[in-house]
Amino acid sequence: MNALSAKGLSKKFGRVQALDDCAFTLPEGRVAALVGPNGAGKSTLLSLAAGLITPTSGWIRVHGSGVRGRTPPDVSFLAQRRPLYQDLTVGENMRVLAAMNHRWSQQRVDEVLDLLAGVNRDAKVRSLSAGTRTQVAFALALGRLPRVLLLDEPLSDLDPLARDEALRILMTEVADRGTTVLMSSHLLSDLSDVCDHLLLLDDGRIQLAGDVDDVLAEHRLFVGPAVEQPEVRGTIVSDSRTERQTTLLVRGADGPPPGGWMAAQPDLESLVKGYLRAARERRRASVN
Numbered sequence: 001m002n003a004l005s006a007k008g009l010s011k012k013f014g015r016v017q018a019l020d021d022c023a024f025t026l027p028e029g030r031v032a033a034l035v036g037p038n039g040a041g042k043s044t045l046l047s048l049a050a051g052l053i054t055p056t057s058g059w060i061r062v063h064g065s066g067v068r069g070r071t072p073p074d075v076s077f078l079a080q081r082r083p084l085y086q087d088l089t090v091g092e093n094m095r096v097l098a099a100m101n102h103r104w105s106q107q108r109v110d111e112v113l114d115l116l117a118g119v120n121r122d123a124k125v126r127s128l129s130a131g132t133r134t135q136v137a138f139a140l141a142l143g144r145l146p147r148v149l150l151l152d153e154p155l156s157d158l159d160p161l162a163r164d165e166a167l168r169i170l171m172t173e174v175a176d177r178g179t180t181v182l183m184s185s186h187l188l189s190d191l192s193d194v195c196d197h198l199l200l201l202d203d204g205r206i207q208l209a210g211d212v213d214d215v216l217a218e219h220r221l222f223v224g225p226a227v228e229q230p231e232v233r234g235t236i237v238s239d240s241r242t243e244r245q246t247t248l249l250v251r252g253a254d255g256p257p258p259g260g261w262m263a264a265q266p267d268l269e270s271l272v273k274g275y276l277r278a279a280r281e282r283r284r285a286s287v288n
């Protein structure tokens, strides 16, 4: 069964087309990386999936049911601006959420907070550092016992050890409870460690969607001399050049590399960077 599915999903804010005709499916129990350049539409997509905003057209469903303006009880969303009551203590935030949610496990919240930094429950949220606030919001999101966990830049302000611990907690969550995770991040090396599914957005449109292994297998990196473009079969997504060599990311390449060139399958980080490079070039061209 698909945890998330969308078709024709579009969202306009005034004249800004934040998402444009997106279609994708995310099978249950997967950990999906949601990547793309700044302003690509990642937070918009997560907010639509969480029911915080409604589509201009098209639909998005969680476990087959439409989400329109209401967060389903089995979905948790860790938004970029960490949704916590700033003037309440950590403990008071927990009690408010426990009262508001039928699905709630205080034990799970305590477990996660103890694994992270051992946060002081009596501290006002306003007094916490940004990273500690993220840890609290992360623990509260898991306390709702979600079947679908939507995370917007969950790792960005965590120190390296807290980041490792948060990723370990996520992997345990997926293994033990079969939770589906959709996580936006610019930290590509962290994503490579945990994600088995990819959604790549640019300019509100989905460029790549699918199983990470399948998407990687569809691409080749060609590395060769810094000369003019070689003849390659497939679509050149992007190129990068130094004085000595050229690297091409090619989609749908088949056959051996051109003479004097080497071919390899990209890893997730080099694949995403290739698409980000292409997106930057398109933006530069549209501005000039």
Ligand SMILES: Nc1ncnc2c1ncn2[C@@H]1O[C@H](COP(=O)(O)OP(=O)(O)OP(=O)(O)O)[C@@H](O)[C@H]1O
Pocket (backbone or CB within 6 Å): 013, 014, 016, 017, 018, 036, 037, 038, 039, 040, 041, 042, 043, 044, 045
């Ligand atoms: N509430 C809003 N009102 C007007 N425009 C918005 C609103 N929310 C998002 N946008 C616009 O929609 C587009 C997509 O924004 P979004 O925040 O979804 O991108 P993003 O991929 O999450 O970016 P980032 O990586 O910088 O967080 C941007 O052009 C943004 O300015």
